Amino acid sequence: MAKINVTMTVNGEEVSGLAEPRTLLVHFIRETLNLTGTHIGCETSHCGACTIDLDGVSVKSCTRFAVQAEGAQIRTIEGMAEANGTLHQLQESFRQMHGLQCGYCTPGMILRAWRLLQENPHPSEDDIRQGIAGNLCRCTGYQNIVKAIQHAAATLNGETIAEAAQ
Amino acid sequence: MIPGAFEYLRPKTLSDAIAMLATHGDEARPLAGGHSLIPMMKQRLASPSHLVDLAAIADLAVLREEPDGLVIGAMVTQRALLGSALVQVKAPLLIEAAQQIADPQIRALGTLGGNVANGDPGNDMPAVMMCLDATYMVQGPKGARQIKAREFYRGAYDTALAAGEIVTAIQVPVVAGQGVAYEKLKRKVGDYAVAAAAVALTLRSGEVTSCAIGLTNVAPTPLWAKDAAALLVGTRLEADAVKKAVAAAEAITDPAADGRGPADYRRKMAGIMLARALARAQQRAA
Known part of the structure; x- marks a missing residue:
């Protein structure tokens, strides 16, 4: 063809x-x-x-x-990252919050989370879990991915990240 | 998993699309969101020689209210439905069903037309459309016609569409005061229903004045449970009346035994989904 x-x-x-x-x-x-x-x-x-x-x-x-x-x-x-290598906040939050282990699902997770935060800058935990329902991770049990997205949202919104970091 | 080779066509008008499908005959397939067809092509369960992509046809993306109800173009995505204030107000059952289809990425591309026209008994919208007594607008080489959702499904992947015909829009009646619910049991996100039930009913002083029921994935076709619904008209949905209707609905199911469970289990789950949907629809009816 x-x-x-x-x-x-x-x-x-x-x-x-x-x-x-x-x-x-x-x-x-x-x-x-x-x-x-x-x-x-x-x-x-x-x-x-x-x-x-x-x-x-x-x-x-x-x-x-x-x-x-x-x-x-x-x-x-x-x-996602800037030309000088500075990570996007989502990437930084995944790193800080241990939102990845093997990393295979991470590019898809980050892109999905990015669109989710574009549409909903203040997502609840349930919004995040529903939002990433089409992305499978076999390492983390999702807990730290959810935390990472909460951390990124809080940081991007200029809010305190203490709660998200716990 | 690479699909077989095909020629890609992207018509800009509906008449061009119909002509292309007619020219290439059985070997041509229309492409909507692609979330049923492309996986089938990867597995070589489908190997069309020509794909006619409907994405560039603006007429298929309409969403408006007309005197006979909502008219929703076949290429409207599940995501677009979910974002429509008009659908939220006029046809909330579509919203409830769309929320339970697959996942956000698939809802972003999967279309209402593809969901109803494909004839897959696992799809959610066909039973919903039977429940709401929707009408499919169809266009083909011999012109336009309308087919009732309740008369559209003949077997698994077998519908009333003739060769070269496509669904162009779905007309959904708008009924004031209707209480609706869609209850779906699924093993996980993205899976088809073990069993699901759609209900639309109206009440007057607590008494059921009209009732319609659709069932998903418990037979080779979606089911319109006409007799079960008729048993409820004139009742106040007392436990005994619901029990009889559930039994009548279970009696018309013919579920496959597969990874979603044995046939008897799925039949019972259809009944339980129906009872739950009836209870919620009752609460919501004005």
């Missing part, structure tokens, strides 16, 4: 590449754009490791074809 030229904006930069229609977006991101921070876990849209931000919503990039993302605005984990 002939390849199609696909153009999209990823982490603020317009990029393009050739893709067969059947090429999944996650494969395009990893193998054509060489952005390997987005992980492939289950490939069946259950685990959320491949979560990216696409046109203002969190999506599982294993269940989307690259050709469907023509013209899309995409953010991946590579677009």
Whole structure:
């Protein structure tokens, strides 16, 4: 099948590449754009490791074809830290609160949490747990991921982080 | 898991989409949110030669109130439904069902049209649409027609759609004072229902004046439990009346024995979901 030229904006930069229609977006991101921070876990849209931000919503990039993302605005984990290497607050909070162990689910968790905080800057614990319900973690038991997101929200809101840090 | 090769088409108008589907026949499939079709393509359970992506067709993304009820375009996502104040007020049962579908990422792309048209008995919206007596607007090579949700489902993945036809919109009647509830038992987030029940009823001085029931994933098709609902009209939902209706609803189920449990268990769970949904709908009815 002939390849199609696909153009999209990823982490603020317009990029393009050739893709067969059947090429999944996650494969395009990893193998054509060489952005390997987005992980492939289950490939069946259950685990959320491949979560990216696409046109203002969190999506599982294993269940989307690259050709469907023509013209899309995409953010991946590579677009979270600043150019000088300063971590995004969510990344910093995951680090401080031990929100990761093996790290495999972390890029998807961070991207999902980022969109959640865009939509709801003051989430309750239940909002966070419901919000990350599509992202599986087999290490942490989620407790420290929830704490990390609470910590990031509090910090971004300029609130005290003492409670979240306990 | 890589799907088989196909040609990708992205029409801008509904008429172009219908023409493309007609040209390529059985080997072509419409693509909505893709959250049923793409996993099936990865497993090679589906290998369409052409995918006709409906995403660029603006007419399929409408959401408005008309004299006959809400008209919701087939490409409206579950997420968009959840964010609609109009749906919240006029069709709260859709909100309650959409909240229980999959997870945030899947709701961001999964569409109402795909959910109802695919014919998967595990999907939640078909039983909801049967309960609400919704009508599907259908377009195909021979023109437009309407099909009642209650007459749409024939078997697993088998619907009343003819070759080349697609669902373009869903018309949902708006009933003032209706009490509604959707009760779904599932093993975990993202799983299909072990059993689920949708209820819509109206009361006058505590007495049931109308009642409709839909059941999810306890037969090869979603079920409209017409006889069970009829048993409740004229009652005050006393324990005995509910028990009879639950028995009538359980009697029409034909659940598969699978990872979600043995058939008898799922049948009983359908009854329990129904009893819970009736109780909540009763509380909510004006």
